[in-house]
Amino acid sequence: MSQSLFTIGTRGSALATTQTGTVASELQERCAVPYDTVLIKTEGDVTTGPLSQLGGTGVFAAALRQALYEGTCDLAVHSLKDLPTTQPTGLVIAATPARADFRDALCARDGLFLAELPEGASVGTGSPRRAAQLLAFRPDLKIVDIRGNVGTRLGRVKGSPLQKDDGGVGRTAQGDLDAIVLAASGLERLGMGSHITEYLDPEIMLPAPGQGSLAVEVRTGGSGHEGVDAALVAMDDTDTRLAITAERALLARLEAGCAAPIGALGTVRGHELVLDSVACHPTGADTMRRSARTSRLTVDGAYALGVALAEQLLREGAAELAGL
Template identity: 50%
Template sequence: MTAPLRLGTRRSNLAMTQSQMVADAVSAASGRPVELVPIVSEGDVNRASLSQLGGRGVFANGLREALAADRCDFLVHSLKDLPTQQPDGLVIAATPARADARDVVVTRDGTPLGALGAGARVGTGSPRRIAQALRHNPRVDIHDIRGNVDSRLARVRDGELDAVILAAAGISRLGGDLGGLLAEELGLSEWPTAPGQGSLAVETRDDIDAEIYAALAQLDDERTRVAITAERTVLSALDAGCSAPVGTHASLVEGDLRLRAVVYALDGTQRIGIDRTVRLDPGYGGDTTGSGNGADAADDGGPIAQATRAGQEAARRLLERGAADLVPRESTT
């Protein structure tokens, strides 16, 4: 009997759910069974604020150590939690098709964030979301929270909080049941989200068996990879950590790559934004078949390279406009 492939994943309900989705797809592509290997990350046991933990890969390091030690064959990450610096010996084999990249504000009665009254208690642990919420409604009282999706929703349902801000993709992957609560969807133009939000990353060793790599690469969605490359390049070029108050979103529209990037002051009082539109090479259709380009894609002069340059140019313009004064710098993104 063929030995199962081992998929390393965090232990949370959301991580296990989205890893199982990938496991099923890899099993279909490879013809081999795939088993989940739950792994504890620093971010799962360290209850410090995300603003204190910074961009040190606290949700990825433990998984990557297990992968390097051959305790698993590949990993599934939420891409927004993944540092932009790729470790030696590891490669992103696939970025599956992206889910909804938006944030949502969840309340008991559907009151929009901008209409919440003075002192309304809004829960989020993300410095970006804190800055955006305060800019959107400076009257609210931000509560720095951690925890899984269910526990955060429970704090609204029980009246401890008036609202929480969550990723739409996570709610959707868990079935979309808010237990009677109501969600306000936040538009990406006014409220750009974390680089790579809504996307997953399938990571493996660069010396993995070629047949396994080929099966993983079948999950790659080129449109997603192009968009998240632009977004994450902005973060990298700004030298900002994963939890920095930076919102980016890129989309492909009729052959154009459209990139929006905004840097916020931590208290929401200032922001600096940039919009870039880049025409992709003629003939690029952005089809959704697996490209199998892997880590070498940025060298081919195609849409990945164009996305990289677009992200670098956006970051350069943000820095020229004073973004360095707003963003906490991180040398370990």
């Protein structure tokens, strides 16, 4: 049955609401249907401690998906890298809009690049993938586990204009790190790209599967509004869909989640889809980089490419290397 408006679910963080607002506005422009935003609190938003220990991929997605099942919202917008690789029954990713910048970004004091950081510099990240690749490039670095919203993380960098006095017993001092690493896309979407001192080349740091991509998820039967469903089809970007399908197929075959030191990047180059991957020892002591390509520019072809490259990684010892 058609509805007079559609409801779109999102996490309440500044980044999540910004991403959701962008998707909702584009959908409204395409179908001329108004929308309401529904804020959903997820486990990842209310639980403290390292993200790598919060139960794996999905801590930011489960509550949004439950809201879809219950009809609290008609659509949900996710950061694709937060989604488990197994799609739950009854829900479908209806659109993957054109991917933003997939790279990781260094935000360092004094405008420094990664190679310029002083020996033993402290670098904050909550990602084992980032930590391992940082240490592979600079074994001398001190990796500090951090989490919190983007502003809180940026405030940890010495001299950051976002630095504030946290105060209080047991509170982490602001300005205690030489640098942090965040997704470039998140910073740019928030209008905070000026904090980036270096975009990290994939040769140094391959991104997480799906990084820079958004996923618009609906119930299998659709959003409940024909115009919105048609707009979702139009919003889906083919090159992005192929790339993230290959990346997530690789991750699924490796049986790895967000806590695994695995990076992957798919790119459509001319008439081929190229998939680059890295598996790292958690300490960065060793890395395994492998690539594969296919001329089958279909979802099935992309999926097969991801599985085939994962199989190669497994044959060559990636599971043991990365501790999968």
